[in-house]
Amino acid sequence: MIAWTAINSAAILLVMFALFLTIRQVGLLLARMGPVGARTGDMGPRIGENLLPHVGAIHEASGERKPTLYLFATTFCPACRMVREAVPVIARSWRSAALVVMVYDDPPELDRRESVPSNFVVTSQPGVREAIDVRAVPYGVMTDARGFVVGHGLVNSASHIESLLELVGNPELPEISTEPANDAQSRLGEPSREKVQA
Numbered sequence: 001m002i003a004w005t006a007i008n009s010a011a012i013l014l015v016m017f018a019l020f021l022t023i024r025q026v027g028l029l030l031a032r033m034g035p036v037g038a039r040t041g042d043m044g045p046r047i048g049e050n051l052l053p054h055v056g057a058i059h060e061a062s063g064e065r066k067p068t069l070y071l072f073a074t075t076f077c078p079a080c081r082m083v084r085e086a087v088p089v090i091a092r093s094w095r096s097a098a099l100v101v102m103v104y105d106d107p108p109e110l111d112r113r114e115s116v117p118s119n120f121v122v123t124s125q126p127g128v129r130e131a132i133d134v135r136a137v138p139y140g141v142m143t144d145a146r147g148f149v150v151g152h153g154l155v156n157s158a159s160h161i162e163s164l165l166e167l168v169g170n171p172e173l174p175e176i177s178t179e180p181a182n183d184a185q186s187r188l189g190e191p192s193r194e195k196v197q198a
Contacts, residue, residue: 058118067168091120
């Protein structure tokens, strides 16, 4: 009887130790995954690619030559609906710095009573997403004022959207750092000259 009690106690201690290690590893993983920018994968346009051949009609219809964030979405995607609700608020704070365009494959139902900022556009453009190799939604593509891609990735939170907008800077927000920008950030107005290795 005493032997079984010792074995049971040892087994319980072993299980508790294993549980502690598992919780510790999960905590470390969550700390590493903290808030990050838009998640870039192997899809979407390349940095420095001219997006105007694909979205020129949208760009020209806006009548403005500003850096533009194109958010690709579908009406049946729950994450897209959450992003759609957050975008007008984010767009207001970037009103003078960037245009924000939600591009749907299928015509979205819009609430005409909703107050949206002047730099926020919702449109339906079937085929654009496929033309630039965007296979998952919601997906954001940030371009400079001339239409060249400066960043892209999956955007399923407000911090992801803002990380793309921050690539062009916002004159309405105070500067956080006085450090010089790295080489890639200092050429945002120019197409990327980085070579892509196959």
